[in-house]
Amino acid sequence: MGDLVVGIDIGTTKVCTIVGEVRPEDIFIVGLGIEPGRGLKKGTVTDMTALSTAIAASVHKAERVSGYDISRAFISLAGSHMASINSVGTVGLVGNRGVTSVDMDRAIENARAIAIPHSREVLHVVPRSYSLDGQDHIPNPLGMHGFRLDAEVHIITVSTSSVANLEQSVQAAGVFPDRFILNPLASGDAVLTDVERDMGVVVIDIGGGTTDIGIFVERTIWHSAVIPVGGDMITNDITHWMHVSFDVAEAVKVQHGFAREKGVSETETFLVQPFGEGMPEEIKRGDLAMVIEARVSEIFELVQNEIKRSGYDDLLRAGAVLTGGCALLPGIRDVAAEVLGCPVRIARPEKLTGMADTLRSPAFSTSIGLLRLGLQMDTLSTTSPASNGGGSSKSIGKRLGDMFKRLLPDEG
Template structure:
């Protein structure tokens, strides 16, 4: 069976869903989606594996769907990694350029290896996931993003090194391998999301990418074309659903449906109020609930998320450099009013970003912020020439793609002090 280096596979193992995308690059350099799969994820909490078997089952299910659509038997994948255990370190490095006086790829590799060895306080419980060059200075030429081919005698600069806990990384790899796959590469998910939704002008001007997932919210700041800061916030869309369930005294599944069908994250976007019916628990009678009350519950938690993001961005020291503002993505960004609320809390221009650079007939099924991470994993593989190990299979009759619905969230609720105060205020207003 033949193999092709022009096809890559991304695997996003999230708190609420597992996504797989098989893609190739077309002649114009855009991503052509050959197939995708999705399954409900019940084996993770806050992006950390808590149940190996459930995670393996979800991976197998999503992979099977992607294989049926693409007629590709998947073997190797680029897997996303995230969670509060992952942190990033800025490391400086300096080397002498090779004897030819022209920077080559070997020089860049030596530069990155030295950046890794310069890390302090990397204990035995952590390991390096990957190293991302930020900028190079060749002799006195600053701000170089790609130094290969430049003449000089010395090269210095900085690298962004992603570090995670060995045990948590091993659990992700174990799930992938038990599902019958090979981990070709692992990519920090904020990097992947940024790669998927950023426009080149935003990357250069200064932008913060905010990916609101089910269990975590991921933040990444790009300045002058390179990542400068990232953080994982442990409050996300699942917490919104749990708040709704608590506020209306309903089952989690009912609360999720209410959030999707009637939810709004900004009370001033509600021009008129109306009553909605809430399904009773275990045969109990239905009850009515005001949309404005639902909005107040959602707004309280979403405001907390953006306040935590604002605090993180201000701590980074890059707030004043975000000329392009913020880009929201992830399934949690789809709640109406989220963009307006984010702009108010962050004090930045905000847009919501689906994956960029997709072509082909399946574009409509992937052109959604909830697929930003998995599409970023695919884009990262192409950008870094990660070879994928897969086998071609006999073509099957293809079914028309079906548009995906929003995912169900399933994780334990957390509250911050500011959120509790806001919820108390909501009860007073109610």
């Protein structure tokens, strides 16, 4: 029996609650509740009442399906208010003795002590690597001898008020947010292979409202960013171009959309009912692809700028891994490869069992990543507790036990 955990992925277009048993070889999905997203724009709360109603509906669905009463959960967090920085912390090892886990924690704690504005708070402190007496790139120095230990960490900070708004929306839905996890960390955990993480890779999760970027080198995250662009912008472009409602444009995108003009035959057309009482209009699929390609290229140019800004663009030997709902757009891989100039793989969560059919889609990478990563973060003393302060003092068993009460005896 693995650990049973709950994750709530609060996205712009959907809220997804998953109850799953995290096992070494797979994740067994016990319950699932998906609701249309409301009250969140570009990863920032715009309507707390609408958002908490959507969260509550998603949680209730997952409760009904799983037979568990959900009281706590790991929560996804995006928002272009996030910022990331790398920092180093040092401790002296008196008497050239072996490094202990306390030394490692102290070095990380020192690395964490950076000056940040009052309006921001630290969300994650992820250890990248250690160096001992100047010898760097040591993944785990435990027990090794030296005089001076340096810990390199990746620190993610977020706007305090943005997190407070999300926290309040989750609590209003009757759930205690056990830990907030940044989207690109969760997506990376769900879809990247060990080889990719070793070689250096960028994971790009393009959702409805945000594009989440995580650069992984030597197995850990070295850079993260969230850009406020996504599939909703493509849909908006179609809305303006075709003079149709957002819903019609969304349906057109999903049914007929293609990310490359070159990939579509010149003769292909489809019919659309525009605003007003006119006759259905015949639209060339190639023209639609041209509109989509312009926006998709722009999104990847922004991603490319961010990769360059990180300074790690030369280290991505495994190229890019594309996920999020927009990865389903046919032709998008080619546009990504062209703009980024590297190999691109489209990824979805794998190794799922139980009620997993719906979840084997790029749209659910963040949702699935929350479960295993949330659990891992709880077991690592070297990662920071979430903004709510939960995590440091209570024992893991107690916390996971608190996540839900069983409603039905042994038959979830």
